[in-house]
Amino acid sequence: MNTNCVRCGRKVQLEENWLRAHLWESTAIFHWNCFIALMKSHGEAGAEEAIWQADGHAPPPSAKVRNGKRESTK
Numbered sequence: 001m002n003t004n005c006v007r008c009g010r011k012v013q014l015e016e017n018w019l020r021a022h023l024w025e026s027t028a029i030f031h032w033n034c035f036i037a038l039m040k041s042h043g044e045a046g047a048e049e050a051i052w053q054a055d056g057h058a059p060p061p062s063a064k065v066r067n068g069k070r071e072s073t074k
Contacts, residue, residue: 028054
């Protein structure tokens, strides 16, 4: 597993405050401050997309996010 923060790309040290998030089939690691900043700027949907893409997945086609709201692409 990659131990770099998904948001800033720096290596996460055990001494730091950090978060490992597991969503669907993906796992992502964030510095705690990076996760809070992501939630403030993009909300829950942005965090879900970042976690999903952390393992190299393309964004799910049904999870297009615009202005913090999830839209259907159908």
